[in-house]
Amino acid sequence: xxxxxxxxEALRLQEGESxxxxxxxxxxxxxxxxxxxxxxxxxxxxxxxxxxAGEEKEKERLKATLTKKESFLHITxxxxxxxxxxxxxxQDPGSSNTGKLIFGQGTTLQVKx
Amino acid sequence: DVKVxxxxxxxxxxxxxxxxxxxxxxxxxxxxxxxxxxxxxxxxxxYFSYDVKMKxxxxxxxxxxxxxxxxxxxxxxxxxxxxxQTSMYLCASSFPPQxxxxxxxxxxLLVL
Numbered sequence: 206x207x208x209x210x211x212x213x214e215a216l217r218l219q220e221g222e223s224x225x226x227x228x229x230x231x232x233x234x235x236x237x238x239x240x241x242x243x244x245x246x247x248x249x250x251x252x253x254x255x256x257x258a259g260e261e262k263e264k265e266r267l268k269a270t271l272t273k274k275e276s277f278l279h280i281t282x283x284x285x286x287x288x289x290x291x292x293x294x295x296q297d298p299g300s301s302n303t304g305k306l307i308f309g310q311g312t313t314l315q316v317k318x
Numbered sequence: 319d320v321k322v323x324x325x326x327x328x329x330x331x332x333x334x335x336x337x338x339x340x341x342x343x344x345x346x347x348x349x350x351x352x353x354x355x356x357x358x359x360x361x362x363x364x365y366f367s368y369d370v371k372m373k374x375x376x377x378x379x380x381x382x383x384x385x386x387x388x389x390x391x392x393x394x395x396x397x398x399x400x401x402x403q404t405s406m407y408l409c410a411s412s413f414p415p416q417x418x419x420x421x422x423x424x425x426x427l428l429v430l
Contacts (some may be wrong), residue, residue, distance in 0.1 A: 236417070237418075239417075239418060246406075247423055248408050248410075248423050250421070251420060256419075292368065293420075296417050303368045304412045304417040305366065305376075308360055308361045309360070310360045
């Protein structure tokens with residue numbers, strides 16, 4: 206079964222304490238892995254798309270990496286404003302034309318000052 | 319910048335009412351999606367559309383219908399609202415082949 210699993214469910218960090226969020230996936234033939242940030246009561250905001258193992262993308266304190274089985278979202282020296290839920294999704298391999306995504310449950314990050 | 323807008327941020331309805339949620343995107347995207355998001359259940363796909371007048375059921379279509387008469391607009395209809403449809407509703411759009419979905423701000427619906 207095609208599946209996306211994120212860990213941990215929740216993460217508390219002190220400001221400046223770097224860490225990583227994990228997204229493992231079991232799909233046949235990855236066609237795209239997506240990271241989103243979601244603030245409470247708002248819609249998810251797109252961060253990154255990764256397509257092939259070894260690919261990396263960066264934005265400010267965030268860096269996303271991809272292997273054949275998982276993706277990591279590395280947060281370097283986080284600030285309180287990085288507190289949010291981070292969602293990972295992969296393209297549903299059974300729907301290449303319609304763009305359906307399979308979402309993980311998310312990791313809720315809290316960064317304390 | 320891609321912009322996806324939803325007609326209401328908050329909505330309160332009575333059981334049995336017919337409810338319309340509207341979504342508009344301004345980027346000429348082919349694909350549009352409706353999700354609901356509940357604590358502990360994550361994002362669940364209700365319906366999606368890959369072209370005008372074309373629609374497909376997602377994972378939880380029961381109790382919902384959709385309409386896409388124009389490319390930029392995708393409506394979600396709750397034929398007879400029930401309390402178990404109280405949720406956050408999110409609309410998204412994407413343009414093939416990139417597949418990146420862009421989300422609207424969400425509508426928090428409370429059914430009493």
